[in-house]
Amino acid sequence: MAAQKKRTITDIILHCTATPEGKAVTVASIKAGHLARGFKDIGYHYIIDLDGTIHKGRDESIIGAHCTGFNAHSIGISYIGGVDKNGNPKDTRTEAQKAAMARLVKELLGKYPGAKVKGHRDYSPDLNGNGTVEPCEWIKACPCFEVKTWLTTVGIKQ
Template sequence: MRTVTLIIVHCSATPEGQSFDFEQCRRDHIRHRGFRDIGYHFYITRNGEIHRGRPIEQIGAHCQHHNRHSVGICYEGGLDRNRQPCDTRTLEQKASLLALIRELKKLYPNALVVGHRDLNPMKACPCFDAVAEYR
């Protein structure tokens, strides 16, 4: 099993009122980013549904320099209607994120939960303080 030291939370940078479902995300990663599959391991749509992306045994493609030892989770949203960074998580997404992170922490008890922005200060992603919320 690969070593996982980080659980990295992302947003899809989708404005409120718009949809960017799991298949759209997967297609975008394959067509426009040249990945062979979606870069995230999990994708949580606004209704709270948790979609499995890349198998967690495989290295993802979601955070430069940190893919090898991390699991990537993305929620649909992250921008307000004016396309400004905003914590747009629905109650369903918050509940699913928490449940998923709890499960992953059982698999990887020593992994730290962080947001993309904690590893790359140029990013606003995931538009909330993941370190404080999942401490």
Template sequence: MRTITLIIVHCSANRAGSALRMADIDSYHRSLGWIGCGYHYVIPTDGTIEPGRPEEMVGAHCKNHNRHSIGVCYIGRLSKDGKPADTRTDAQRIALRNMLERLRRRYPDALIVGHRDLDPQKVCPCFDVANEYHDLQPC
């Protein structure tokens, strides 16, 4: 069993309204020679929570942090004109919170962070994860 200390929120860097799904990310990551989707969960614009890589497997979503984290990715990040923005739909907001609540019950000591909190070169996921989910953080 892996020790999980981080739950990392990502975005896919697609334009708002993208029809991308976990299967598309899985195909792309396989084309890179990976064993499949690097995220453990993907949340398309309709708010469906799609499983990617099994939680017991190390992800491929955040350099230097994969061994001790779970990666959750929402589809979006770019506004219609291609600028970084929080493009989550209402359905994605609800699904992401529900997913994070479930993961916190499973991993009560894990911090919930955004990719950008671990790599200042990134803007992903285009919102302040720690602030938005402060009520879910460990005491």
């Protein structure tokens, strides 16, 4: 069998599943939701469970379906959670999820040196063109935390 052609990865994009804090959501149910939306498979490449378990989604060699316009050269990672019990955006990541996310991002950066790590919301259009995508411009809140700030706390340089 021929080896699959390696994609050029320029971006590692972090997401949340936008499910309530503490709610155990299975990868199978996320996949079912994505299939219902017409995707060929689960849209993400990795899903981080509440207990820090990293589940594989699509193979990294396959283009994901997680960030419109930026899927071709990116890897999509989602943690389970992202909203509070009332459905409002919240960084619900457990300590185990944060640790697993840091580990996975570091591993991927080793594999794809120079890739930029950003949150889904950072891809919203800069409507007023001032060079910064501000909260009022976010299309959605996903992943519900400031990726740039978090990266510095886990010692990932960009």
